[in-house]
Amino acid sequence: MAHVLGQNQYGKAENRIVRVYRDSTRHEIKDLNVSVSLQGDFEDVHLTGSNANCLPTDTTKNTVYAFAKEYGIESAEAFGITLARHFVDNTERGVVRSARIRIEEYVWDRIKTPDNSARFIGADEVGHSFVRNGQETRTTEVVYDGETVQVISGLKDLIVMNSTNSEFWGYIKDRYTTLQEAYDRILATQVTARWKYGFSGKDGEAQPNWNRSYQHVRRHMLEAFAETYSYSLQQTLHAMGTRVLNNRAEVDEVRLELPNKHHFLVDLEPFGLKNENEVYYAADRMYGLIEGTVHREGVVPVIPVA
Amino acid sequence: MAHVLGQNQYGKAENRIVRVYRDSTRHEIKDLNVSVSLQGDFEDVHLTGSNANCLPTDTTKNTVYAFAKEYGIESAEAFGITLARHFVDNTERGVVRSARIRIEEYVWDRIKTPDNSARFIGADEVGHSFVRNGQETRTTEVVYDGETVQVISGLKDLIVMNSTNSEFWGYIKDRYTTLQEAYDRILATQVTARWKYGFSGKDGEAQPNWNRSYQHVRRHMLEAFAETYSYSLQQTLHAMGTRVLNNRAEVDEVRLELPNKHHFLVDLEPFGLKNENEVYYAADRMYGLIEGTVHREGVVPVIPVA
Amino acid sequence: MAHVLGQNQYGKAENRIVRVYRDSTRHEIKDLNVSVSLQGDFEDVHLTGSNANCLPTDTTKNTVYAFAKEYGIESAEAFGITLARHFVDNTERGVVRSARIRIEEYVWDRIKTPDNSARFIGADEVGHSFVRNGQETRTTEVVYDGETVQVISGLKDLIVMNSTNSEFWGYIKDRYTTLQEAYDRILATQVTARWKYGFSGKDGEAQPNWNRSYQHVRRHMLEAFAETYSYSLQQTLHAMGTRVLNNRAEVDEVRLELPNKHHFLVDLEPFGLKNENEVYYAADRMYGLIEGTVHREGVVPVIPVA
Amino acid sequence: MAHVLGQNQYGKAENRIVRVYRDSTRHEIKDLNVSVSLQGDFEDVHLTGSNANCLPTDTTKNTVYAFAKEYGIESAEAFGITLARHFVDNTERGVVRSARIRIEEYVWDRIKTPDNSARFIGADEVGHSFVRNGQETRTTEVVYDGETVQVISGLKDLIVMNSTNSEFWGYIKDRYTTLQEAYDRILATQVTARWKYGFSGKDGEAQPNWNRSYQHVRRHMLEAFAETYSYSLQQTLHAMGTRVLNNRAEVDEVRLELPNKHHFLVDLEPFGLKNENEVYYAADRMYGLIEGTVHREGVVPVIPVA
Incomplete structure (x- = not known):
């Protein structure tokens, strides 16, 4: 029976880049892990050895580092859009038909010293x-197919706990049920969230303020987690997703994976001794895994199931 | 703007189970990591707290362990099919409409002792x-939606290297290319493979010999890797996928992820000193990542892109 | 040639425990990973099967959980001392001659909500x-041999960076040197620190305020890292260690491991393009590894080399 | 109070090196992870910035790669000895007083093809x-102080299981004991072993056959594990250690860490359902951790406690 080459893609994964802005006495840094993946006319590469x-992939890596200098990194999303457009629009003979840029961002805080203003913020040495903040990893995935840009941002490894208000x-x-009903339990999870922006990269369409949007989405999820009296x-999960949609017009769809x-x-x-909901054993495995999408009516959800 | 609950699923992930067969003087063991995920009528759970x-999820876990006794584990695939069918067919009021069982299997070898037959395989102590073999992890994913069974098996973490025959x-x-052309390089990768079986679980359809099929698919991939003089x-990747399709009629589609x-x-x-292709630095990151599907003509590929 | 049993120890490792204090409307939590290791008269266990x-080890685990209720967890150090003393002082026939308790502590912050005081801190729901903070893991190791308590606390996985002021x-x-001299480089490391307290657990000797001491030691290390213009x-490392000794009288010895x-x-x-110290590749491996101890004169250092 | 610089060391860690031997139609490969650590006259480096x-550390890395060409890698142990001697004997003004080389080795098997001899072992393409074998990681640590060489070899991540013959x-x-006595249980562990050789690197002293010794030590530990009817x-652990000492004269001391x-x-x-020792849950944490040393009488044990 004959067989054919199906979906295929390639690129350089996990380009670790730190970009320092030294323009003022206070440096700024961006710390990213950038993965490039290209789709296009690659049949011959697979079949003929040409x-x-x-x-x-080495060139895609070089491009990442060069663009960090040429265009700067204002946000992971904007940087991803610039890269994706370049690979599709500028590669020879249009062989790249679609580019996907995935980025992880690691956030850093400034080290605080007791007398920050006087002693430490001098002329040269400041x-x-x-x-490294360490609380969560920020993520984004940008796809550009020559016409439309799709941006799905997110976060992972944000660990939260409610010590009560969960039943x-x-x-x-x-026949196989032995679980006892619980009327006051700990609810803890490690949040993986992805949300899709309505932004499509059309001519003249302004990009959202990606960094500001991220902070708000994150905050709404945390607040919904904290404020929901939970029966499951x-x-x-549903409360967290709808809270984001209710408050952030730029977001169309939210998907959560909550172990x-x-x-x-x-x-x-x-x-x-009597254990009055005071002493718990924190288990690793097995664990429940709850996954779900909330999206605006009329929007076709696109965030893939893991 | 109104919003709606989209795709959602839940279950108990990573149930670690070891099943010992003690029927003869030579024990047999199966060592699995089983993850259950259910889809169905779960709107109320998300929306009303009912x-x-x-x-x-605790009941799905209990079911895994109980079934290991009731039905045994001949192969991960057969075990997954039995579990998936149970959750869809037997749950109250048909609320489970689709079940997905993912399994990792860890293979163990017997410890060889010098005089295995005489000293060690006696009456009681044998x-x-x-x-633990440690070479790769065997994987499978079974999905049952009440009508059709879909089986995608695979392996991961199988690390291979050709020390020559790669250009x-x-x-x-x-503008961004600096890579030098290579006429004799090391080619090394860590294989993640998934392959879909034609088996659909219809009445009277015999299950393939899953364990035997696995051994053959694995062997064909290794041989294709070793025997292909590679220009990329x-x-x-293409040679590995087609080798499987050419030799294993029970397989319809192969997807490979090759860092x-x-x-x-x-x-x-x-x-x-002169380095005549003798001394190499083995890098961790960044790395090229090559992914692709090969499938039979006329078959609609279903293995999702990672 | 005859052989003998040398140093040996055993216990239950990695007991994950979460202790909730629900006494007020604001809960407090402690999240620990406790490992117990005992030395003593265990020759027969190894040699005779008695x-x-x-x-x-299961009993040592039970003891950890029971003590979390009976004695509470004010700090990892105080909890470790209570446990170590129990195993040595209370085990039958004095067979345990020395106990070592190692603890990792994971710090959690409160989720901040916009109107924390009014809406959220009510009667029942607060x-x-x-x-989870995620910045570093706090560690301690308590050893008690029936006479003396030794406390070595520390932290790990605290990642810091200076974007300049390093040469x-x-x-x-x-013959093997190719490195170019650097007059302005990034200095980044992942701090593992351990420091020994002078506290020896004698009768009447007050325990330091462990939690307060931790905060100060951590702060002094961060400040020394930030404020040192570095030539290596x-x-x-030396500046960080001496800063602690100069400021914290309760600490005798500091050991740092700085990749x-x-x-x-x-x-x-x-x-x-010109790279004016703006675009960096962050490497994983290989890495320099710098380790060293600073201790008070006259004190015999005891923190082991990793 | 005055303070002083105590033990300190530094070097380049985790140099990943693959050495290919292409002398015959059958290539040979060595795959190592080499970490260098030096002690010596480094006070000024810490204190003055000189x-x-x-x-x-970059030079120590270069030396590792250059030596792989100049001296080859017959075994991790011999390679470590050559490196350690070089750093102590050849560094300017004798500033390096002691060198420690730690090596992890990853073992690879040949890919077997059906007709290996005829089709595959031809003139050019063979x-x-x-x-990659994947079963365990081989380790060694060589220390040279200008007079004596000390070699401690080992392995880690070798996972073994007895499905019976354990009580x-x-x-x-x-008061805290709840464990039920067991008369037939699974005994499984992940072996970390280190063993010290009697070899001291004196003039004229022949090096053991390190690769052969490794194979034998490993085999004796596996056999002892399999053949011991275990009461703890x-x-x-004791049976495994003594089995090695009884059979391998070149080994003086064995230390085992057995979770x-x-x-x-x-x-x-x-x-x-009745569970007749057939269905087990394999737990991750907490776990018992058993550690111990067996050594020849009259030998002072030197392998440090982890």
Whole structure:
């Protein structure tokens, strides 16, 4: 039976780049991990051994570093858009038909010193010391196909916990059910979120303020997590997604992956002690995994299922 | 603007299970990591806080362990099919409309002792000692929607290297190209492969011999990697995929993800030494990432892009 | 030739425990990973198969959880001291002669909501929402041998960077040297620090304020890192260690392990661009690794080399 | 109070090197991760900012790669000895007083093809295809102080399991004991082993056959694990260590770290099923951790406690 080459793509993954802005006495830094992936006319590369249509992955890497100088990095999203457009619009003979740029961003805070203003912010020796924030990793994925830009931003590894205001009961009981109903439990999860922007990169369309939008989306998710009295992690997920849509007009769709980081109440009765929801064992595996999308009516959701 | 709940799913992930068969003097073991994910009528769970339609993730976990006893584990694929069918067919009021079971399998070899037959395989004390193989992880994903079973098996973390018979030249050169052409380089990659079976779970349709099929698919990929004189990793990828389709009728589609684990020739000239393709620096990041699907003509490919 | 049993120890490692204090409307939480290791009269356990002298690792685990209720967790250090003393002082027939408790602590911040005081801190629904800080992991190791307590606290995975004020030149040049001298480079490292307290657990000796001491030691290290104009990472290490000793009388000895997280200036000249210390490649491996101890004169250093 | 600089060391860590031997139609490869650490007269580097006594870590890296060409890599141990001697004996003004070389080795197997001898081992196209073994990582640590060489070799991540012939009972029971005695359990562990050679590098002293010794030590540990009817993991540890000392005269001391990878019998009774030691949950954390040294009488043990 004959066979054919299907979807294929390639590029240089995980280009680690730090861009320093030294224009003032306070430096600014951007710390990114950039992955490039290209689709296009690459049949010959696979079938004949000819690389005439192959832009080397090494060149895509060089482009990332050169663009950091030529265009700067105002935000991961804007940087990704510039890169994606370049690969599609400028590669020889139009062999690249679609480019996907994925970026992870690591946030750094300034190191605070006791007398920051006087002693430390002098003429030459200032504002160049940073500590990595470590709370979450910011992500974005930009796809450009020659016509439309699609931006899906997100975050991962943001770990949150409610020490109360969570219940779970009233569920299906079958032959294999042993779980006891819970009327006051810990609810903890490690948030992976992706949200799609309405922005499509048309001529004259202004880019959102990506950094500001990120801060607000993140804040709304945290607040919804904290303020939702929860009867299931699904309910909390839904509250987090709708909170974002209700408050951020630039976002069309939100997808959340929420592992239920189980905290099991330890049985202290054998030791003559009463555990009044105070001592928990934090388990690694197995874990519940709750995933879901919330999107605006009329919008076709595009964020893929992991 | 109104918003709606889109695709959603949940279940218990990473149930680690070891099943021992002690029927004979030589034990057999199966070592799996089983993840359950269910789709269905779960709107209320998200929106109202009612869990009346929620089969707890804890129950899905219990089911995995109970089924390991009730039905045994002949292969990860067969075990996954049994589980997926159960969740869809047997859950109350048909609220589960589709079930996905993902399984990782860790292979163990027997520990060989010098005089295995005589001293060690006696009446009571025998064939119960194992060492984890460690070469690759075997994977499968079974989806059942009430009508059709879909099985995508695979492997990951299989690391291979050709120390010669690999070239890369004749590619596009643009402003950002600095790569030197290579006429004899190391080609190394860490194989992630997934392949879809034609099996659809219809009444009376016999299951393939999953374990035997796995061994053959793996062997064909290794042989194609070793025997292909390569002008690009794309070409090697294509050779690996087609080799499987040419030899295994039960497979319809193969998708490969091949990071190019770069080995850079070290410049020894500053030390008065000549490096005749002998001393390499094995890099971690950045790396080329080559991905592609090969499928039979007329078959609609279904393995998702990572 | 005869052989003998040498140093040996055992216990339950990585007991993950979350302790919730629900006494007020604002909950407090402690999130620890506790590892127990015991030394003592365990020859028979190894040689004869008799477990008469073996306190099961499972019992050491139970003790950790029970003590979290009985004694609470004011600090990792105080909790470790209570546990270590228990195992040595209370185990049957004195078979445990020395106990070592290692603890990792994960710090959580409160989730801030816009109107924290009014809307959120009400009667029932309050101060129970947390986000994991993620910046560093706090560590401690307590050893008790029946007479003396030794406390070595620390931190790990605190990542810091100076974007300037770092040079490296004037070093030895031999046949294998190709490194160019640097007069303005990025200095970045991932701090692992351990410091020994003078506290020895004698009768009547007050415990330091462990949590307060931690905050100060951490602050002094960050400040020394930020304020040192550096000619080598060794010099920065020394400045960090001495800053702690100069400011914290309760600390006798500081040991630091500082990987030099290399940031290489990218050569942009092939692209007609000038890199004025703005665009860097952040490398993973290989990396310089600088380790050193600073201690008070007359004190015998005890923190082991990794 | 005055303070002083204590133990300190530095060097380049994790130099990843692949050495290809292409002398015959069958290539040979060595795949190492080499870490260099130097001790010596480095006070000034820490205190004054002068690097006059500093051999850059970059130079130590270059030396590793150059030596791979100049001296080849017959074994990790021999390569480590050559490197360590070089740094101490040849660095300017004798500033390096002691050098430690740590090496991890990753083993590769040849890819087997069906007709290996005829089709594949031809004149030009042969024996250059490898698959990483993956079972364990081989380790060594060489220290040279200008007089004596000390070699401690080992392995890590070798995962083994006995599905029976393991019991645990008769232990101490105190207020915190809930563990049930076990008369037939799974015993599984992930072996980390280090063993010290008697070899001291004196003039005229022949080096052991390091590769052969490794294979034998590994085999004896596996056999002892498989053949020991175990009443505790401590007993198994002791059997493994003594088996090596009894059979390998070149080894003086063995230290083992054996995490007890718990496999818990799943309670299937709620589902009307009987679990006859067939279905286990493989836990990640917490875990027992058993560590111990066995050494020849009269030998002072030197392998440090982790």
